[in-house]
Structure formats: structure tokens, C-alpha cells
Amino acid sequence: MRPVIPYVTAALLFGLGGYGVLRRRNAVLVLMAVELMLNAVNLVLVTADTTVRAVLPHSGQVFALFVIVLAAAEIGVGLAIVLQLYRLRASVTVDDVPLAERSSEGAAR
Amino acid sequence: MTGADVLLLALGAVAVGAGALVVGTRHLVRAGLWLVVCLGALAGDYLVLTAELVAWVQVLIYVGAVVVLLLFAVMLTRAPIGPSDDLDRPGWPAALVGAGSGLGLAVLLVDAFRWSRVELPAAGTAERLGEQVFRSWVLPFEVLSVLLLAALVGAIVLSRPDIGRLTERTEPAAAAGDEGGRR
Missing domain, CATH: 1.20.120.1200 (NADH-ubiquinone/plastoquinone oxidoreductase chain 6, subunit NuoJ)
Structure with missing residues (x-):
């Protein structure tokens, strides 16, 4: 097995995910691109498990499982935020999210 | 190859x-x-x-x-x-x-x-990985379970607008009455 093949696959997937995070305006599509990046990291971990003989066997695969759990938690909270944003503003465009408006709104109330 | x-x-x-x-x-x-x-x-x-x-x-x-x-x-x-045109921002x-x-x-x-x-x-079968998880990585595993619980509670609180509104109002009794009236 040539480890360079999955490693290069993972690097390209990570680049695609970064491109998607910066390019997309729809929040759900941004989350999909984040999933691509997380999966690239998983592929690196699993491949490293085959190439590096660690003291503890299969550490890379255990870490990959942990990353999958983290991704599940992230997507749950992320989608809750996105749906709440949609309920408030009727749009999920990340460009339109007001980052500084909250304090003035609170003062007006 | x-x-x-x-x-x-x-x-x-x-x-x-x-x-x-x-x-x-x-x-x-x-x-x-x-x-x-x-x-x-x-x-x-x-x-x-x-x-x-x-x-x-x-x-x-x-x-x-x-x-x-x-x-x-x-x-x-x-x-x-069908296709939507407003999904991307200019992407250089x-x-x-x-x-x-x-x-x-x-x-x-x-x-x-x-x-x-x-x-x-x-091969990383379930038996070998389970042995590793429960022998060498028990603490991270348990911390992850706490994190999953926190994410679950966070998602529920985020998606229920009435929870945040109750704390924002100055008069909790009026808010509770309003809630009851709406239901």
C-alpha cells in the first residue's frame, strides 16, 4: 500500500473544504464544507495509523472515532443555530448576519 | 501498484x-x-x-x-x-x-x-478498537460523552425560543402568564 495516495486525497479534500467555507454564502453549505475538512482530517488519522507504528496500536483509528463524534455534536449545534437564524431573519446567508447589532438592540429595548 | x-x-x-x-x-x-x-x-x-x-x-x-x-x-x-445564483460570493x-x-x-x-x-x-476490528478505547483512552471517551450531553442541551435551548425569552423579560410572572395564555 502506498500511503501517499490517501494522504494526497486528504490534502486535496481539506483544500476543497477550506475553499467551500470561504466561498459559500449559504450557512448550510458552509457546514457541508466543514464536514469535508473534518473528513480529510479523519483520512489522515486513519492513514497515519497504517504508516506509523505507535506505542498504542490503532490510536489513529480511535482518534478518528472521536473526531466523528465531535463532528456529530458540531453539526447538531450548528444546525440549531442556523435554524434559529432562519427563524429570526428568514434567510441563512452568512453575509447578512449582524455581528455588532446585538448590543444596540439590547440598549434600544 | x-x-x-x-x-x-x-x-x-x-x-x-x-x-x-x-x-x-x-x-x-x-x-x-x-x-x-x-x-x-x-x-x-x-x-x-x-x-x-x-x-x-x-x-x-x-x-x-x-x-x-x-x-x-x-x-x-x-x-x-433548480439552480440558485446567490449561493456564492466572488471567490478569488x-x-x-x-x-x-x-x-x-x-x-x-x-x-x-x-x-x-x-x-x-x-485490521481495526471492533474488538481491537474497543480494547484500546476502554483501556488507553477511557478519560477522553468519558469527556466526549459529557461534550455530547452539553451539545444536546445546547441544541435544545437554542431551538426553543421561549426559554431565552423568559430570562430576558423583567417580569417573569407576566411572561409566564403570557406563555400560558398563548398555549
Whole structure:
């Protein structure tokens, strides 16, 4: 097995995910691109498990499982935020999210 | 080139191609469906790399749960049939950063591993991985369970608007009466 093949696959997937995070305006599509990046990291971990003989066997695969759990938690909270944003503003465009408006709104109330 | 290399190349090409379509397509729903193809190809990669348990967990959690959640979110927010034009912002900086990080990492890894060859280790079956998780990685495992609980509670609080509103109001009694009246 040539480890360079999955490693290069993972690097390209990570680049695609970064491109998607910066390019997309729809929040759900941004989350999909984040999933691509997380999966690239998983592929690196699993491949490293085959190439590096660690003291503890299969550490890379255990870490990959942990990353999958983290991704599940992230997507749950992320989608809750996105749906709440949609309920408030009727749009999920990340460009339109007001980052500084909250304090003035609170003062007006 | 052995059979495993050919499989890895083919599955990697499918994964990268589907990933490019995920970040490039102008159909919202199709992006989610291409994500299924990409994650499925990666699960095949894990199988070739003898990570059996990770592959099946990937199929169960990613393809089964995460993508379904994402598609639900697409349907709940806005699901136009056909292409939408307002999905992207002008993308030269994004292309620069993405191509730079992707190709830079690829060059780094190619330089590190060249065309070297390794023997595949013993398969990562559920028995072996479970032994590792519950022997060497117990504390991270338990911390992860607490994190999952926190994420669950956080998602529930976020998606129930009445919880936040009760604390925001100055008069909790009036708010409670309002709630009761609405129900």
C-alpha cells in the first residue's frame, strides 16, 4: 500500500473544504464544507495509523472515532443555530448576519 | 501498484471529485447528495486501509445521520428546485486559500512519503478498537460523552425560543402568564 495516495486525497479534500467555507454564502453549505475538512482530517488519522507504528496500536483509528463524534455534536449545534437564524431573519446567508447589532438592540429595548 | 493502490486511487478520485461538486454545485440539495458520494468513497477508503469499525461508523453516523440532518436543514430553511445564483460570493480569495492549503499540504506529504510502501497492519476490528478505547483512552471517551450531553442541551435551548425569552423579560410572572395564555 502506498500511503501517499490517501494522504494526497486528504490534502486535496481539506483544500476543497477550506475553499467551500470561504466561498459559500449559504450557512448550510458552509457546514457541508466543514464536514469535508473534518473528513480529510479523519483520512489522515486513519492513514497515519497504517504508516506509523505507535506505542498504542490503532490510536489513529480511535482518534478518528472521536473526531466523528465531535463532528456529530458540531453539526447538531450548528444546525440549531442556523435554524434559529432562519427563524429570526428568514434567510441563512452568512453575509447578512449582524455581528455588532446585538448590543444596540439590547440598549434600544 | 497493487490492488489496494488501484482501489485507493479510484476511491480517492471519486471522493475528491464529489467534494469539488459539493463546494461547486449551484443546486442546494444536490450538494448534500454529492456529500453522500464523497463520504461513501471515504468509507471505502477506510475499508481498504483496514479500518473496518471506522468505516461502518462513518456510514452510520455521517451518511446516515449527519447528511440527513443537513438535508433536513436545507428543506427547513429554503429548498429551491433548480439552480440558485446567490449561493456564492466572488471567490478569488477563497480559491487562493483553498488551492494554497490543499496543494501545499499535498506537496508536503508527497515530499515526506515519496512512493514508499508500507505493509497494512492488523485490521481495526471492533474488538481491537474497543480494547484500546476502554483501556488507553477511557478519560477522553468519558469527556466526549459529557461534550455530547452539553451539545444536546445546547441544541435544545437554542431551538426553543421561549426559554431565552423568559430570562430576558423583567417580569417573569407576566411572561409566564403570557406563555400560558398563548398555549
